Amino acid sequence: MRTDRQFRPVRRRRWPAVAAVLLLLAPVALAHPGERGAALLPALTAALAAAVALLPWPLGGVTLGVAAGAAAGASLLLDLGYPGPYRLPAFWLPLEWPALLGVLFRAVRRLPDRWAGPIGGAVALAAVLLPLRFALRVPHGGAAGPVVGVLFSLLPVLGVAGAGLYLRVLEARRERAVDRARREQRLEVARGLHDFVAHEITGIVLEAQAGQLPDQEPAETAALLRRLEEAGLRALDSMDEMVGALREDPAAAGTTRHLGLADLPELVARFGTTGGPRATVDLAPEAVGLLAVEVQATAYAVVLEALTNVRRHAPQATGVAVRVAPGPDGRTVRVTVGDTGGPAARRPRLRRRPGSGGTGLVGLAARAAAHGGSLTSGPHGPSGWEVCCTLPGR
Numbered sequence: 001m002r003t004d005r006q007f008r009p010v011r012r013r014r015w016p017a018v019a020a021v022l023l024l025l026a027p028v029a030l031a032h033p034g035e036r037g038a039a040l041l042p043a044l045t046a047a048l049a050a051a052v053a054l055l056p057w058p059l060g061g062v063t064l065g066v067a068a069g070a071a072a073g074a075s076l077l078l079d080l081g082y083p084g085p086y087r088l089p090a091f092w093l094p095l096e097w098p099a100l101l102g103v104l105f106r107a108v109r110r111l112p113d114r115w116a117g118p119i120g121g122a123v124a125l126a127a128v129l130l131p132l133r134f135a136l137r138v139p140h141g142g143a144a145g146p147v148v149g150v151l152f153s154l155l156p157v158l159g160v161a162g163a164g165l166y167l168r169v170l171e172a173r174r175e176r177a178v179d180r181a182r183r184e185q186r187l188e189v190a191r192g193l194h195d196f197v198a199h200e201i202t203g204i205v206l207e208a209q210a211g212q213l214p215d216q217e218p219a220e221t222a223a224l225l226r227r228l229e230e231a232g233l234r235a236l237d238s239m240d241e242m243v244g245a246l247r248e249d250p251a252a253a254g255t256t257r258h259l260g261l262a263d264l265p266e267l268v269a270r271f272g273t274t275g276g277p278r279a280t281v282d283l284a285p286e287a288v289g290l291l292a293v294e295v296q297a298t299a300y301a302v303v304l305e306a307l308t309n310v311r312r313h314a315p316q317a318t319g320v321a322v323r324v325a326p327g328p329d330g331r332t333v334r335v336t337v338g339d340t341g342g343p344a345a346r347r348p349r350l351r352r353r354p355g356s357g358g359t360g361l362v363g364l365a366a367r368a369a370a371h372g373g374s375l376t377s378g379p380h381g382p383s384g385w386e387v388c389c390t391l392p393g394r
Contacts, residue, residue: 038084045074046096053102065115068107068123075126079133086137100127101160108164128153200235202311204228260296261288268322271307279320287324287333290393298367299335305364306337306387314339331393341383
């Protein structure tokens with residue numbers, strides 16, 4: 001429901017426009033009785049242009065495009081068929097011309113794309129040709145007057161149209177930037193759901209499958225339930241952090257955790273307690289200081305995705321090795337995750353699937369490339385698989 005507060009700004013903008021229109025029409029009463037009919041036409045045209053330039057649109061179902069087109073059409077028709085003496089156009093020209101410039105600015109900046117060109121062009125043509133209404137009717141005026149009048153009007157018209165177009169382009173760029181930021185935000189949430197929540201849920205599913213085996217000891221069942229609880233809590237924490245990152249409050253968004261290389265030992269140790277293959281990590285201390293915080297988050301996501309794929313596609317693997325070390329040049333960091341594989345192993349390939357949304361190995365390859373690195377995956381050993389990511393240091 002609209003409130004009075006929403007109507008007040010519109011009403012305040014209407015009063016200057018109404019006052020301007022009344023002031024424009026007032027001189028008609030002062031004209032010679034025989035010329036009042038002819039004086040009314042340019043007065044109405046100038047008043048219409050002033051109203052379109054000053055009033056808020058849409059107004060009473062009339063849009064800005066219709067109002068601007070009406071003002072331009074009325075001005076052009078009066079240029080062609082003005083019946084009165086030549087002195088009256090000279091009186092109204094200084095009033096109608098700035099109003100047409102205002103209409104031109106609003107049309108170029110605010111109208112939809114399909115109407116901005118034709119309606120803006122019509123208003124610009126009316127403003128350029130307006131001096132001819134007087135110059136062509138001056139007795140013995142010659143050709144210099146019309147040419148000078150058109151040239152004098154053309155330069156401001158081009159300037160106003162250029163200013164409106166420039167502001168229109170800036171606004172379009174801002175809207176595209178906002179849309180791009182929203183899309184990146186959605187992709188970031190999708191990556192977080194895939195990387196963290198899906199990893200924990202995969203572990204929960206495997207634990208639940210292991211709990212269905214017969215002859216479970218009470219101690220084993222209690223440990224299994226405890227691991228399920230911990231995995232569920234971690235998944236909930238990850239979702240809370242992602243929701244916090246989407247809030248408008250910068251303080252709430254700034255509390256999001258940035259996992260890095262120092263968190264890999266805990267991740268690998270937790271992976272080894274879920275009944276999967278034995279996992280080891282070899283983390284070179286000098287590699288941690290080479291990567292920035294954002295790049296470390298990508299490295300952590302690569303290891304997390306690779307371990308999740310081992311759970312999904314290589315359930316018969318007997319071992320997983322995670323290694324993080326500086327590259328041969330000492331300025332890059334090489335992250336590798338390899339497993340021993342098994343006869344039932346099925347591997348994801350670096351191929352974009354429809355609707356993949358930038359998650360998985362495809363999304364991680366794009367993230368690594370954005371940092372100036374690379375990510376590859378392929379067979380390793382007799383039946384294993386290896387994911388290798390190279391990231392540049394800072």
